[in-house]
C-alpha cells in the first residue's frame with residue numbers, strides 16, 4: 001500500500017473521478033443483485049399463487065433496473081477512464097521532468113531501454129489498475145458483502161453455510177498473490193533488459209556489423225528472451241495450479257447449496273423462490289471470485305510498476321538547485337574563477353581524483369585552451385563549470401558569486417557546449433541549428449551557419465535547411481555534424497562557449513576559418529577550447545596543459561613551445577614532419593602556421 005501512497009499525488013487531484021468510478025460500480029453491482037430477488041418474487045408471489053397480473057410490473061421493474069444499472073456503469077467507465085488517463089499523463093510529465101533534473105551522474109549509469117520501459121509499460125500498468133483494476137477489485141468486495149447480506153436476508157442458514165467458502169478462497173488467493181508478485185517483478189526487469197538489448201543493438205548497429213558480432217548480440221537477446229519466456233511459463237504454472245483449486249471450491253459451494261437448499265425446500269424450511277434466488281446470488285458472487293486471481297495479477301503487476309516508477313521519481317538529485325537562487329549580475333563581465341578545485345566522480349570514490357588543486361581565472365574576451373592526454377581531466381574542468389557535477393572541494397565563481405548559489409537555469413543558459421560527438425535531433429537542419437533559440441530568423445540561422453562554415457554544404461543538400469537529419473545525424477559526415485552543432489552554439493552567442501574537442505573532425509583549413517569566425521562571434525565573451533591538436537588552441541590567451549588531473553604547464557603557445565615539458569613534446573609529435581618553432585626558431589628556422 002506504501003507504493004500507492006507514494007503515487008497518491010498523481011491520482012488524488014482527481015479524487016472526484018476516483019469516487020465516481022468506485023461509487024458507479026458499487027451501485028451498478030448492488031442493482032445487479034436485485035435481479036435474483038425479482039426472480040424470487042416471480043416464483044413465490046406470481047407463479048405459485050397464479051397471480052399473473054404481477055408479471056408486467058416485475059418486467060417493468062427489471063427494465064427500469066437495467067436502465068439505472070447501465071447509467072451507473074457508464075459513470076464508472078467514464079470516471080475510471082478519466083482517472084487512469086489523467087494519472088498516466090501526470091506521471092509521464094513528472095518522470096520526464098525528473099529526467100531533466102537528474103544530474104549527469106545519474107545518466108552515467110542509466111540505461112535508455114530501462115528508462116523507456118518505465119515511461120511506457122510501467123505507467124501503462126499503473127494506469128490500468130488505478131483506472132479500472134482497483135474499482136474491479138472493490139467490486140468483488142462489494143459483491144461478496146452485498147451478496148452475502150442479501151443471502152442472509154433471504155435465508156440466514158444458507159447464507160452462513162455458503163459464507164464458509166470465503167476464507168478458503170481467500171487463503172488460496174493470498175498464496176497465489178505471494179507466489180506471483182516476485183515473478184511479475186522479474187518480468188518487468190526482463191522486459192527492460194530486452195528493450196535495452198534491442199535499443200543498444202540499433203544504436204550500435206555499425207559497430208555490431210563491422211565486428212561481425214551479430215551472433216553475439218543475438219545470444220544476448222536470446223538470453224533475455226529466454227528469461228522472459230521462463231518467467232511467463234512460471235506465471236502459467238502458478239495459474240494452472242490455483243485456477244482449478246479456486247474453481248473447484250466455487251463449484252463445490254454451488255453443489256452444496258443445491259443439496260442443502262433442495263432439502264430445505266422439500267421440508268418447507270424455505271420456498272422454491274428462495275432457493276432460485278440464492279442460487280442466482282451465489283453465482284453472482286462466485287463469478288468475480290473466479291477472476292480474483294486475474295485482479296490480483298493486475299494489482300501485483302501495477303504494484304511492481306509503481307515500485308519502479310517511485311524508484312525513478314524519488315531518485316536523489318546530486319546537483320541541487322540552491323534554496324535561494326541568486327541571479328547572475330546583470331552588469332557582470334562574465335569573469336570565471338576556479339579556486340583550488342578538487343573533484344572525484346560520484347560513485348567512483350575508488351578512482352584517483354579527476355581534478356586536483358585546479359586554479360584558473362578566465363576574464364571576458366579570453367580564450368582558454370585545455371590540452372592533455374586522454375583522461376587527463378579536460379572535460380571535467382568544463383563540466384564542473386556547468387554544474388553537471390558539484391566540486392568535491394574548492395569553488396568556482398562567476399563574477400564573484402559561487403556558482404552553487406546561482407540560479408541553475410540562468411547559469412546554464414549563459415553557457416553553450418559543443419561536444420566532439422554532436423547530437424542532432426531527428427528534425428530539419430534549421431530546427432537543429434535553432435535549438436535553444438526557437439525565435440531565430442532564417443537570416444540569423446544562415447548567418448550562424450556561415451560562421452560555422454556549414455552554409456555551403458547545407459545549400460548543396462536536396463532540401464537545404466529543410467533537410468531532415470536522422471536520429472543521430474545519419475547521412476552527414478562527422479565534420480558536417482560538428483559544423484551544425486557549432487552553428488547552433490554560435491546562434492545563441494553565449495557568454496561562455498565551450499568547444500570540447502568539437503573541431504576534431506574538421507580539416508585544419510576549415511578549423512582555421514571557424515576560429516577566425518569564433519573571434520568575431522565571441523568578442524568580449526569567454527571561450528574554452530579543449531583539444532588534442534595544438535592547431536586547435538595555439539591562439540588561445542592561456543593554455544593549460546593537463547596530466548592526470550593536474551595542471552602541469554600553463555602559458556601562451558609561444559612560451560610553452562620553448563619550454564621543456566609535455567606541451568613541447570606534444571608539439572614535436574604533432575609537427576614531427578615539419579620544421580618547428582622551438583629553439584631552432586631563433587637560429588633562423590621557419591615558423592609553422594596553424
Ligand SMILES: Nc1ncnc2c1ncn2[C@@H]1O[C@H](COP(=O)(O)OP(=O)(O)OP(=O)(O)O)[C@@H](O)[C@H]1O
Nearest residue numbers: 108345348354372373374375376377378379380381
Ligand atoms: N562520468 C564519469 N564517471 C566516472 N569517471 C569519469 C567520468 N568521466 C570521466 N571520468 C574519469 O575522470 C578522469 C578525467 O576524465 P575527463 O573526461 O575529464 O578527461 P579528458 O581529458 O577530457 O579526456 P578525453 O580527452 O579522452 O576526453 C578520467 O580518469 C576518467 O576516467
